[in-house]
Amino acid sequence: MSLEIKNVTKIFGTSRKGEGFTALDDVSLSVKKGSSFGLVGESGSGKTTLTKCILRLESLTSGTIRFEGKDIHALSKAEMRRVRARLQIVFQDPYASLNPRITIHDIISEPLIIHRETVPMSSRQRTERVEELLLQVGLSREHLFRYPHEFSGGQRQRIGIARALAVKPEFLILDEPTSALDVSVQAEVLNLLHRLQDELGLTYFFISHDLGVIRYVCDEVAVIYRGKLVEQGPVDDIFDHPKDDYTRMLLNAMPDPDPDLSPFRRVE
Numbered sequence: 001m002s003l004e005i006k007n008v009t010k011i012f013g014t015s016r017k018g019e020g021f022t023a024l025d026d027v028s029l030s031v032k033k034g035s036s037f038g039l040v041g042e043s044g045s046g047k048t049t050l051t052k053c054i055l056r057l058e059s060l061t062s063g064t065i066r067f068e069g070k071d072i073h074a075l076s077k078a079e080m081r082r083v084r085a086r087l088q089i090v091f092q093d094p095y096a097s098l099n100p101r102i103t104i105h106d107i108i109s110e111p112l113i114i115h116r117e118t119v120p121m122s123s124r125q126r127t128e129r130v131e132e133l134l135l136q137v138g139l140s141r142e143h144l145f146r147y148p149h150e151f152s153g154g155q156r157q158r159i160g161i162a163r164a165l166a167v168k169p170e171f172l173i174l175d176e177p178t179s180a181l182d183v184s185v186q187a188e189v190l191n192l193l194h195r196l197q198d199e200l201g202l203t204y205f206f207i208s209h210d211l212g213v214i215r216y217v218c219d220e221v222a223v224i225y226r227g228k229l230v231e232q233g234p235v236d237d238i239f240d241h242p243k244d245d246y247t248r249m250l251l252n253a254m255p256d257p258d259p260d261l262s263p264f265r266r267v268e
């Protein structure tokens, strides 16, 4: 197992008197190496809280999260840094997640500098790696010394993906990576993610509020509602035979549940 989440509960605001807010309630799921696991649920259901717990940006109230067998919340800072080089994230908002004051070259180089102990490189090698990454995500060398405001939303998300791939991680958390984009641009970015997964043998933990997007990218899916998983299994099973009312509601809310008619149809 690549990522194993066991009985994770996260309650916010327990230090003060009163009840606290249960953002995650006894969540368990496992992501197999090389697979693409989807987490779907409405806004406010706890998806980003789970991401933050995986990255150790939030503590757990109870439960465990293992990455490649290691208990993430029990690692030393140095061990956690090594794990972070293998476990990268692409954020939802390509406008907010890129520093507007530095060039694309410097944005994509950042993780190479942060992880220079794990992946030592000269500055020349770094620039070569950044060029290679730009090509990999469908941008070019000409973009190297431009600033984020010169790019469209789709291009910015490509830059975010290049940054996440810089240190050659094996695992990507994609927290609503296309939710801020227009539908036509979403499909392009999803195609790119699909191709990169094949080419690089990546494992994806793909978060979305949109079942259509999940069906396009993922092999397995877990459905989260108010911090609780209501069902999980192979994507096609969940689509064709949803057991839970909430899943059925999400399916009914989809513009067109027929994947052949969806804008996210896979282009092979």
Ligand SMILES: Nc1ncnc2c1ncn2[C@@H]1O[C@H](COP(=O)(O)OP(=O)(O)O)[C@@H](O)[C@H]1O
Residues within 6 Å of the ligand: 012, 013, 021, 023, 041, 042, 043, 044, 045, 046, 047, 048, 049, 050
């Ligand atoms: N630091 C926090 N303190 C208190 N409540 C929080 C905090 N972070 C998130 N929440 C609450 O937890 C719930 C889940 O949020 P979130 O994980 O961001 O949902 P999603 O990503 O699925 O939209 C929301 O109701 C949110 O207001």
Ligand SMILES: [Mg+2]
Residues within 6 Å of the ligand: 047, 048, 049, 175, 176
């Ligand atoms: Mg979120």
